Structure formats: structure tokens, C-alpha cells
Amino acid sequence: SRYVPVCPWLSEQFSVVVPIYNGVTFLFVLANFCMATFMDPGIFPRADEDEDKEDDFRAPLYKTVEIRGIQVRMKWCSTCRFYRPPRCSHCSVCDNCVEDFDHHCPWVNNCIGRRNYRHFFLFLLSLTVHITGVFGFGLLYVLYHTQQLDTVHSAVTMAVMCVAGLFFIPVAGLTGFHMVLVARGRTTNEQVTGKFRGGVNPFTNGCWKNVSHVLCSSQAPRYLGRKRKPHGVVVQPPFLRPQLTETQLAAKVLDNGIHGDLHRSKSSLEMMESQSCDAEPPPPPKPELRYPGLSRESSLLSKAPPTPTMYKYRPTYSSPGKNHTALTHAYANQMSRGDSLKESSSLLQSSQQPGFRSEPSLDGREAPGERGGGGLGGGGDRPGGGGSVGGAPGSGGGGIPGYSLGGRSYPSFSDPTVLSSGGGGGASRSSSVRSGSAHNAAHISEATTSTSYKSLANQTPPPRNGSLSYDSLLTPSESPDFESAAPDMSPGRHRTPAPQQRDAELHQPSASSVAFLSYPHRAHYLRSDSSRNRTPTPTTLSPLPPPRPPTPHPHHHHHSSHSSRPPRFSRPPLLSDSAAPHHYPYRTRSTDTPLAPSTHPPRSPHPPPLGKSLSYSSAAAAEMQYRMVRKASASAGGGGGGGGGIQAPKDEIQMKLLSRTNGQPRSSLSSSGSTPSSPSHPISMSTRPGQAYPSPGNTQSPAHKLVGGVKKVTGVGGTTYEISV
Amino acid sequence: MHSTAQTHSLQDMRQQAAIAAKVFIQRDYTNGTVCQFQTKFPSELETRIDKQQFEETVRTLNNLYAEAEKLGGSSYLEGCLACLTAYTIFLCMETHYEKVLKKIAKFIQEQNDKIYAPRGLLLTDPIERGLRVVEVTIFEDRSLGR
Numbered sequence: 001s002r003y004v005p006v007c008p009w010l011s012e013q014f015s016v017v018v019p020i021y022n023g024v025t026f027l028f029v030l031a032n033f034c035m036a037t038f039m040d041p042g043i044f045p046r047a048d049e050d051e052d053k054e055d056d057f058r059a060p061l062y063k064t065v066e067i068r069g070i071q072v073r074m075k076w077c078s079t080c081r082f083y084r085p086p087r088c089s090h091c092s093v094c095d096n097c098v099e100d101f102d103h104h105c106p107w108v109n110n111c112i113g114r115r116n117y118r119h120f121f122l123f124l125l126s127l128t129v130h131i132t133g134v135f136g137f138g139l140l141y142v143l144y145h146t147q148q149l150d151t152v153h154s155a156v157t158m159a160v161m162c163v164a165g166l167f168f169i170p171v172a173g174l175t176g177f178h179m180v181l182v183a184r185g186r187t188t189n190e191q192v193t194g195k196f197r198g199g200v201n202p203f204t205n206g207c208w209k210n211v212s213h214v215l216c217s218s219q220a221p222r223y224l225g226r227k228r229k230p231h232g233v234v235v236q237p238p239f240l241r242p243q244l245t246e247t248q249l250a251a252k253v254l255d256n257g258i259h260g261d262l263h264r265s266k267s268s269l270e271m272m273e274s275q276s277c278d279a280e281p282p283p284p285p286k287p288e289l290r291y292p293g294l295s296r297e298s299s300l301l302s303k304a305p306p307t308p309t310m311y312k313y314r315p316t317y318s319s320p321g322k323n324h325t326a327l328t329h330a331y332a333n334q335m336s337r338g339d340s341l342k343e344s345s346s347l348l349q350s351s352q353q354p355g356f357r358s359e360p361s362l363d364g365r366e367a368p369g370e371r372g373g374g375g376l377g378g379g380g381d382r383p384g385g386g387g388s389v390g391g392a393p394g395s396g397g398g399g400i401p402g403y404s405l406g407g408r409s410y411p412s413f414s415d416p417t418v419l420s421s422g423g424g425g426g427a428s429r430s431s432s433v434r435s436g437s438a439h440n441a442a443h444i445s446e447a448t449t450s451t452s453y454k455s456l457a458n459q460t461p462p463p464r465n466g467s468l469s470y471d472s473l474l475t476p477s478e479s480p481d482f483e484s485a486a487p488d489m490s491p492g493r494h495r496t497p498a499p500q501q502r503d504a505e506l507h508q509p510s511a512s513s514v515a516f517l518s519y520p521h522r523a524h525y526l527r528s529d530s531s532r533n534r535t536p537t538p539t540t541l542s543p544l545p546p547p548r549p550p551t552p553h554p555h556h557h558h559h560s561s562h563s564s565r566p567p568r569f570s571r572p573p574l575l576s577d578s579a580a581p582h583h584y585p586y587r588t589r590s591t592d593t594p595l596a597p598s599t600h601p602p603r604s605p606h607p608p609p610l611g612k613s614l615s616y617s618s619a620a621a622a623e624m625q626y627r628m629v630r631k632a633s634a635s636a637g638g639g640g641g642g643g644g645g646i647q648a649p650k651d652e653i654q655m656k657l658l659s660r661t662n663g664q665p666r667s668s669l670s671s672s673g674s675t676p677s678s679p680s681h682p683i684s685m686s687t688r689p690g691q692a693y694p695s696p697g698n699t700q701s702p703a704h705k706l707v708g709g710v711k712k713v714t715g716v717g718g719t720t721y722e723i724s725v
Numbered sequence: 726m727h728s729t730a731q732t733h734s735l736q737d738m739r740q741q742a743a744i745a746a747k748v749f750i751q752r753d754y755t756n757g758t759v760c761q762f763q764t765k766f767p768s769e770l771e772t773r774i775d776k777q778q779f780e781e782t783v784r785t786l787n788n789l790y791a792e793a794e795k796l797g798g799s800s801y802l803e804g805c806l807a808c809l810t811a812y813t814i815f816l817c818m819e820t821h822y823e824k825v826l827k828k829i830a831k832f833i834q835e836q837n838d839k840i841y842a843p844r845g846l847l848l849t850d851p852i853e854r855g856l857r858v859v860e861v862t863i864f865e866d867r868s869l870g871r
Contacts, residue, residue, distance in 0.1 A: 031811035044855040050747055051858065065754045072754070082857060087758055099855075100758065122808075203757050209796075218793065218800040218821035219807075223855040229830070233837050235742050235864045239845035242775045 032123035041113030042099035793825035
């Protein structure tokens with residue numbers, strides 16, 4: 001109706017194309033809006049029960065995969081019961097895992113994922129064009145009727161222009177943001193959580209291909225709501241059998257598969273069992289030896305590769321703080337299972353190579369500290385790979401004092417120091433394994449806390465509803481997709497009970513919150529911890545106990561590449577509470593920056609003063625502001641933190657080291673895992689210019705102040721980021 | 726005779742072999758998020774089927790999925806047409822991906838009938854699992870007393 005006065009005049013004055021053009025544009029906007037709103041974004045159906053073969057208490061929380069040479073972590077989704085494919089994220093608002101998750105859009109109340117991202121993007125583009133058109137034509141009308149501005153028509157036109165002008169700013173901002181994302185081949189989730197701050201995105205194919213993929217690829221199929229065709233095939237014995245050649249029989253050893261598969265088979269397990277019995281400590285025992293057979297009893301006979309962080313408890317929907325049960329299971333984790341053996345073997349093998357993908361490396365590092373932790377509760381015998389590479393080398397032996405984690409072997413690390421130390425530890429470990437289940441159990445409790453078990457992740461998350469997304473925005477600790485941070489945090493986590501609170505929450509970050517707040521992954525830290533300290537309410541950050549020991553280092557180390565930090569392993573923090581250096585196995589081969597320990601500015605969850613009105617567009621605008629701030633701070637800070645520690649692109653994580661404090665000293669928010677004020681913490685946000693680490697909540701101009709070697713940058717909204725100088 | 730045959734087939738149907746195990750062929754992400762499955766031969770199937778045969782199946786599947794996701798002229802045209810018709814074209818026409826999925830379903834059905842069922846195995850279309858895994862069901866081989 002606003003066009004009523006304008007269009008006829010315009011069509012007379014200029015051309016009849018004008019209203020047609022506007023009509024078409026409007027229709028385009030509407031069509032894309034409807035598709036974005038009502039289309040399934042690419043929801044994964046829940047996995048069937050039989051797909052989850054892992055015993056809940058022994059399966060690792062993360063599985064690492066190598067994508068174009070870059071280690072990417074896949075997190076176990078306890079709701080959907082599978083390991084999330086890369087770029088998949090679980091939306092807490094919709095309670096679904098969505099493929100190529102971009103964000104949860106509150107305007108359309110739908111997730112934006114693989115299937116509807118194109119429509120969302122086109123909606124934004126067309127809306128921008130449409131608003132421009134409306135504004136432009138209205139302006140034209142007004143300019144031609146300057147003498148009749150007091151008429152109703154002109155007034156209406158001017159009102160429409162004002163509205164259009166107002167809407168133009170956030171819409172254009174968001175459109176620009178997404179244009180950059182499309183060009184870079186990133187999702188909002190990845191951008192906001194800073195996964196590729198180090199600049200290496202394994203999912204990009206170049207600008208042109210990225211754009212054409214978004215716009216020209218065939219519409220992806222939906223996974224839900226498909227009719228399942230019955231097989232219609234009768235399968236009956238007798239069955240044909242292949243001829244088994246001698247080589248096949250002899251070579252039944254697991255070959256290195258592509259990734260650590262979780263599958264197991266009794267036959268392979270048996271083989272492994274026999275092998276493991278043969279392989280006694282010293283090392284370097286073959287990887288599969290470290291993983292005894294399935295039976296729990298066998299675990300006593302062999303070392304299990306504990307992977308504290310990597311393991312997840314996957315309780316059968318009954319998670320509640322079962323520390324005790326977890327302990328038992330944690331211990332049981334030592335039992336090697338066929339698959340874990342496989343994984344460990346593959347991991348071990350892979351660990352020898354530069355880009356091996358095992359999370360275990362993290363664990364290995366923390367192993368020393370773990371000891372108390374019970375070697376993780378079961379460290380899981382599946383280390384995300386695990387492997388007890390640590391044990392494998394077996395040579396180091398005493399490399400890392402106190403490395404004997406209750407007889408658990410730790411997953412492989414690429415770091416030779418660790419490996420060697422792991423090896424040494426292995427020997428002692430095996431004996432300890434045999435000796436003291438009780439001993440281990442004692443440790444398990446601690447370990448449980450620290451390990452990121454699936455079960456822990458499965459803790460009941462707080463109820464989520466639409467409003468929670470905003471809540472999560474406010475309470476950064478809750479919302480984001482914590483996965484990335486988890487591995488890093490875990491080592492530290494073992495020792496500090498604090499962060500755990502977010503555990504449940506973290507498990508299902510609110511997608512929207514991620515989009516809006518670039519708060520990250522504080523939660524990850526917590527997640528790895530036992531669920532004990534879970535805060536029931538996601539919105540309260542304060543409950544986090546400040547226990548975090550003052551050793552900030554762990555987190556930061558994660559991000560640095562292994563090779564660049566050998567000395568870390570020699571640290572004796574194993575016995576202490578301080579977190580062992582955590583090297584997050586995310587590594588980018590290409591960006592192997594030796595420094596910058598930091599990359600993660602610790603984030604202290606802090607109830608942000610953001611109102612619920614935080615919206616995506618303002619988030620985008622904030623991000624842009626933030627970028628500018630960061631550029632400024634980067635230049636000011638002398639590239640603090642060595643360019644933010646180039647991090648290998650992480651699949652889900654890592655970001656979280658951003659510590660945010662609203663101008664207050666960081667409390668020990670464990671989530672951040674690091675005490676911000678500690679100068680030894682190399683936490684630093686990537687100060688690369690152009691790396692957009694969005695901080696949607698920030699509305700204030702950044703301020704810088706140097707604190708003890710760590711520069712604090714106050715971002716918009718009063719959040720403070722620490723950048724190591 | 727006839728009745729015997731019928732009875733026999735009924736018995737057959739009731740005697741579908743029991744499921745012994747399931748193997749899941751995971752996705753191969755080494756090339757990104759393109760839909761590819763690992764061709765690594767799972768050890769559980771070693772006694773049931775030839776490695777080459779299995780790998781051949783998975784490779785063909787991978788090729789089919791690559792074809793579905795190809796950014797070719799046809800997918801581009803389809804996109805343009807959809808835009809022009811305000812996406813109403815999807816009410817009558819199915820997308821390129823869906824067409825290839827149908828082809829894949831047919832291929833899997835055929836593989837099951839010819840190769841896998843006689844060996845006591847069954848492949849499940851990965852689309853039922855969200856294209857995350859290929860499920861191979863291993864049936865109990867009662868005839869060998871297992």
C-alpha cells in the first residue's frame with residue numbers, strides 16, 4: 001500500500017518497469033524467506049541404538065579426523081548419538097544436529113544449515129536490494145514533489161523511506177557479513193567461534209568455488225521424513241564365503257584405516273587380546289597391544305590407553321552425576337576393546353607422522369597431571385584415538401615424572417618428548433594397572449571429573465527454548481559450541497572441578513547464542529570436567545567455582561603446535577595441579593607457528609550486560625566493530641600473542657580462550673581455563689587483523705590497557721579480552 | 726508340488742537369518758565435507774566377502790555421490806529455474822540430487838540382491854542414516870553352526 005501513491009506516479013514518470021521490478025524483488029524476497037524459514041536445514045536423524053556400539057563409559061568424546069591435512073575434531077553428540085560430522089553442530093533451540101550448521105536465526109525461527117543457507121543468503125541479498133529500491137524510489141518521489149511535502153502521499157512516502165533506511169543498516173551489515181563468509185567458505189558458527197583464526201580453513205575451495213557451491217549446487221536432500229524402503233531381500237543361509245588367503249589370515253592385524261573407526265569385532269578383539277598379552281611393557285609395543293581385549297578382566301592384564309579428555313561417558317540416558325559408576329567405568333576403560341585397539345594402532349601409526357589426528361596428544365600431555373585423575377577415569381580407552389602412544393614409545397620412561405597414570409597409557413602425541421615420556425610411563429603403568437584397580441579407582445574419581453566422557457556430556461542439559469538462545473548470549477559460558485575448547489581445557493580441567501558446571505549445558509550449545517555472541521567455548525572447558533559441578537541454570541555464570549588453580553598455561557598450549565613446544569612436556573606439572581601443557585591436536589600443517597602460545601584468551605564467563613535484544617544483525621555489526629578494535633589493538637599491542645597463535649583450524653573449538661571480563665578481574669571461571677592475569681598464560685586472541693573474532697555483544701569501543709604483560713582489550717560491551725603482548 | 730513350493734517359500738520368509746552384527750562404514754572426510762565413504766575393508770567382513778568386491782561397491786557409491794554433488798551446468802540451470810519460478814518448480818520436479826539418490830538406492834538394492842544377500846550381508850542405504858554411515862548387517866550363518 002505504500003506504493004500506491006508512489007508507483008502510479010513513478011510508472012508514469014519513468015517507466016512501467018518500476019512497479020514490476022519492485023514486485024519481482026519483493027516476491028523474490030518472500031520466496032527466499034519462506035524457503036529459509038520452512039525448509040529443513042539439514043537435520044540429521046537420531047542415530048539408531050545399534051549404531052552406538054561403544055560402551056558409554058569407554059567411548060571418547062571426540063574423534064579426530066584429518067581433512068586436507070588439518071586435524072578436525074568431531075564431537076560426540078549425546079542427544080543424537082553419533083559423532084558430529086565436520087561442520088555439523090547441535091542446535092539447542094531446535095534440539096537437532098544440523099549439517100553445515102550456520103546459525104539459528106531467530107527472525108525465521110529456524111536453523112540455517114546446509115540446505116537452506118542458500119535461501120537465507122539470497123533472502124538477505126534480495127532484501128537489501130529491495131530496501132534499497134524502496135528507499136530509492138521513495139526518494140525519487142519526494143525529490144520530485146518537494147513542493148507538496150505536506151500531502152499525505154509524501155508523508156507516507158517519507159515514513160516508508162525512514163523505515164527502509166532504518167532497516168537497511170542491519171540488513172546490509174548482515175548481508176555484507178555473509179558475503180564475506182561465503183567468499184571465505186565459512187559458516188557463521190565457525191566465524192563467530194573463531195575456529196579458523198589461524199587462517200586455515202580446510203573447507204574452503206577458493207572464493208569462486210565457494211560462491212558457486214552456495215549458489216549453484218543442487219539442493220541437498222533432506223534426511224528426515226524419508227520413507228524407509230524395506231529391503232525386500234531375504235537373507236538366508238547357506239551363505240557364500242570368500243576364500244581366505246594365507247596373507248589375509250596372517251594380516252588380520254588392523255590396518256590403519258582412515259580414521260579410528262569405532263567398530264569392533266570379536267575376532268579382531270581376540271587377536272588383539274592375544275597380542276596384548278604378549279606385549280609386555282616395554283615398549284614400544286604395538287599399538288594394538290595396548291588395548292586389551294574387550295573383556296573387563298583382560299584390562300588388568302594390559303595397559304589401557306587412557307585418554308582422560310578424550311573419553312566420554314555415554315550413559316544410557318541416566319547420566320546423573322554418576323561419579324561412582326563412572327569410576328567403575330573409567331577403570332573399565334582400561335580395558336581395551338577391539339576398536340580401541342584399532343584406533344590406538346591407527347593413532348600410533350598416525351602419531352608418528354606429522355599430522356596425526358589423535359586427541360590423545362592432549363591427553364598425553366596432561367597425563368602427568370592426570371595421575372591423580374585416575375588416569376582418567378578410564379581414560380577411556382579410546383582415546384579419540386588413542387592410543388597409548390605415550391606408552392608406545394616406551395622409551396622415555398621417566399621423561400615425564402609422575403606420568404604413570406595408574407597404568408594407563410596415554411594416547412599418542414606427536415611430541416616426541418611426550419612420546420618418550422609416555423613410553424617410560426608405560427612400563428610403570430602396566431604394572432600399576434595390574435596392581436591396583438582400587439588405586440586406579442581412587443584416581444578415577446578425579447579422572448572422571450576431568451575427562452570428557454560422553455556420559456558427562458550427556459548430562460541433562462537445561463531445558464532449552466527459544467529464549468534461551470538469548471540467555472546463552474548473556475551467559476556466554478553456556479551457549480556456545482563448546483567442543484572446540486574442550487580438548488584444551490581438559491587437562492586443566494582435570495584438576496579443577498570448577499568448570500564442570502557447564503558440562504551439561506555445553507553439550508548442547510545454543511546455536512543462536514553462538515551466532516550472536518562470540519563467546520565461545522568456555523563451556524568446553526567445563527564439559528570435559530565431570531559433571532559434578534554442573535550448574536543447573538545455564539544462565540548463571542557465577543556459580544562456577546573459582547577453583548581454577550592458577551596455572552593458566554594449559555589452555556594456551558593447546559593451540560600451539562606440538563612441534564613448537566617440546567619443552568612443555570618436560571614440565572613437571574604432572575604431579576601438580578597445574579595443568580599440563582595441552583596441546584590440542586588441532587594442527588595445521590601449513591601454519592605451524594611456533595609461538596604464540598596463546599591463542600586463546602581465556603574467557604571468563606561473565607554474565608554479560610547484554611540485553612536479550614541482541615540480535616544477529618547487531619552481532620554482525622558488533623563483529624565488524626570488533627574487528628576494527630582488534631586491528632587497532634593488534635597494531636597497538638605489537639601483534640600481541642604472536643598473531644594469536646596460529647591455530648590449526650579447529651573443528652569445534654578452541655576458541656574459547658577468549659576471556660571476557662566486564663572490566664573486572666577475571667574470576668576463576670574455569671571455563672576459560674586460564675587465569676587471565678597470569679602473564680605466563682599465553683592467552684591471546686588472535687590479533688591478526690582481519691581475523692574476525694566476532695564479539696557480538698560488544699557495543700563499546702575497545703579500550704586497551706596493559707596488565708602484566710597481558711594486554712587487556714576492552715571490547716564492545718565492556719568485555720575485556722586479554723591479549724598477551 | 727506347487728503347494729510344497731509355496732509352503733517352502735513361506736518358511737523361507739519366516740526364517741530370515743538372525744542378525745549377528747552390524748558394521749558401519751564411516752564417512753571419509755579427507756576431502757572435506759563431500760560425501761565419500763571409507764573404502765577401508767572392515768575386518769568383520771573378512772570372512773564374508775571379498776575385499777575387492779566390497780571396495781568396488783564403496784567406490785561406486787562414492788562416485789555416485791560425487792555426481793550428485795557436482796557443481797555442473799545442470800545443477801546451475803536447475804537453480805536458476807527454481808529462482809525464476811519462486812521455487813515452485815520443486816513441487817513438480819525433483820532435484821538433481823534426489824535423482825541421483827534414486828539411482829543410488831537402485832544400485833544398493835541391486836548389490837544386495839546379487840552380491841551381499843547371498844553372502845549373508847545387507848547394505849543399508851546411507852541416506853537413511855543421514856549420509857553418515859553405510860550400515861552393513863551381518864547375518865548369522867546357521868548353516869555353518871555359528
